[in-house]
Amino acid sequence: MLKYELADGSFIEKPVRNDTTTISLRKMGIISVNLTSLSSLSNLERFSISYNPLKTINLQPLSSCKNLKVIRMTGCTLNTIDLKPLNELKHLEQLSISFNNLTELNLTPLSSCSELEILTINRNNLGSIDLSALSSCFKLMTLNIGHNAFKSVDLSPLADCRNLFSLVINKTQLRSIDLSPLENLNGLRGLDLSNNQLRRIDLRSLRNYEEMQEVNLEDNPLESILVRKGVPWSILKINKDY
Secondary structure (H helix, E strand, O other), rough: OEEEEEOOOEEEEEEOOOOOEEEEEOOEEEEEOOHHHHHHHOOOOOOEOOOOOOOOOHHHHHHHHOOEEEEEOOOOOOOOOHHHHHHHHHOEEEEEEEOOOOOOOOOOHHHOOOOOEEEEOOOEEEEOOOHHHHHHOOOOOOEEEOOOOOOOOHHHOOOOOOOOOOEEOOOOOOOOOHHHOOOOOOOOOOOEOOOOOOEEEEEEOOOOOOOOOOOOOOOOOEEEEEEOOOHHHEEEEOOOOO
């Protein structure tokens, strides 16, 4: 039985079939949940508990769900979360913990998630971010770490993420950023660095301009932009007064 408590103080017990592949607890007013019963669900592939007033959650029972591919915890009020149980999820493809109140987040457990394709941790209150764990996530396609409070970010762990398609680092407090680790990411189509504090940006590391769809630099106090010769200015999104 899946057990959870609602904001009105009521407790719910919900039966779960052993062959269940998807569990969605989205928008149910859940303030606490006990996931222990999920540990026996070997066929579980998708789990969502998004948009609930949930401050904490123990993910340990999910470590036994070896076929889990998607975890969504978007739009809760999480102020802390331990991702260590995800270290066992070798088939995890998508993880979303956006729109929460996290001030710290250790991504180290994700180093074992070699199938990870989508990671969104935007709209939190992270004062720093260490992407080192993503150096082994070679299939990563989408990474969104925008709308956080960090002042710097090291992109070198992304150097071998050759499938990276979209990278969003908007609305943080970045004053500078080294894009050279992206030099060999020929599949990159979108880069969003809008709403930061960048005065100078060097885009010469971005090689595959012909396939690039957009580089968003809007709402930065830009004084200079360095680009390769022949770059199509149509892909650059900048303030009209620049």
